[in-house]
Amino acid sequence: MTQITDLPGGPEASAAEYALGLLSEEDRFGFERQLDGDPELEQEVIAWAGFLTTLTETVPPKTPPAALARRIERAAFGAPPPAIWRQVLPYALGAIAGAGIAWLVFSSGLLVGAGG
Amino acid sequence: MKPQHEQEQIEEWIVGIAMGDRRAFRALYAALSPRLFGLACHIVDDDGAAEEVLEAVFQRIWTRAGKYRAGGYGPLVWLLTITQQEAVHSLRARRAVGQAAPLDFDDTGAAGAAPSAEGQMLASCLRELPPDRAGMVQKAYLQGATYAELSAEMGVSEQQARPVLRRSLMQLRECLSR
Structure with a gap:
């Protein structure tokens, strides 16, 4: 392999x-x-980068598709917190189940039977 | 936005991102993603690949913003350099497996006049080089040309091409530091 030092320009050309x-x-x-x-x-290197970026x-700008922003945020921040309705869903289901059981108990007369 | 103010604003966002500020990340994305995506598309010449490049770029911004200050780059130069590097990396990988077209030496690229003072300086110094050498600088930066491709175009070996281009780069450096 050619050593960089053997080449014209030295470390500056390598930069x-x-x-x-x-x-x-x-x-x-x-x-x-x-x-x-x-x-x-x-x-x-920094000076070259400054000149080269000119x-x-x-180059004309181009707006990336909207879905890309979401993908990028997911990758950076991790999974987003679940939507609010998904957070309350277990409680809502519990409430519905509870109401259903209460209705069953009253409508079947179970409580009346137990008391009498 | 005025250039100076723009630079300060970008720097503020980068500093915010370094502290994990998601709003700063979103603001930087909203303001700069068209410019960076445009550059990625220009280099890789494929929208799908350019999207992957932009993802990698913003991943790097998110994870490396903390090291930005120590690097010494200007904020916009930092972002553009990351994008250029990721795009060339992707283009070369895709070329290697035949997913991207080989380097086209007849394509002279977008040759509009750069509006900044530094851009005009580079353009005028490139004009002092032999035309094929100036083209090689642009081809390496914007089309991912490697020494293998440049030497093939010159019709010489890589060992012969490298000293020639290095001399031109030193000539360019000399002109730029005048």
């Missing part, structure tokens, strides 16, 4: 290659290790 996404995976990891303790080299200025 441009890095910002352009031209480095192989191996070279990229190597460059990132080099970046870690080198604020000047980091500034090189290439996107003429």
Whole structure:
């Protein structure tokens, strides 16, 4: 493999290659290790990123489909809390069941029978 | 929105997101998703793949907003860079399995004039390079071109192409720092 130091431009040219996404995976990891303790080299990358993003200025914006926003929020925040009717549903069912039992008891005369 | 105010607003949202503020996340999405989705669509050239790119981009924004300040990027540059990286990553993966068209060297891309001062500076410095080299910079950034593809287009080996392009990048850097 060619060593970066053998190539023209040294680490500064590598910073441009890095910002352009031209480095192989191996070279990229190597460059990132080099970046870690080198604020000047980091500034090189940031400066390149600033210039290169101007290439996107003429790209027309496009509104993503509405469903994508929900998918993205679900992925980021986790599942949304259940809707309010689903939260009260167990209580509502319980209330209906209770009313049903009460009605059965009264209408069948069970209580009357027990008392008499 | 004025550019300076826009940058400050985006930064405020990113700082909010770093603290887990969902409203800030929604506000940033509402304001910036058309720009980022437009870029993703432009690079990957497929709406479905671009949607996956945008998902990955906002996942990264949500999880890495805390590290944004330490990175030293401007807020908009940070967002655009993440989007460009994710889009190129997706495009290359899809090209590798034949799901995306191979790189088209005749497609010169959107060549409108960049409105910002930095954009005009880059454009004028690119014009000082030999035309094919300037095209390679744009092809790498907006069409995910690799050294393998660029060297094939130049008709030379990768080992030969790389020093040539690196010299051009240094020439470009020299012009940009004038």
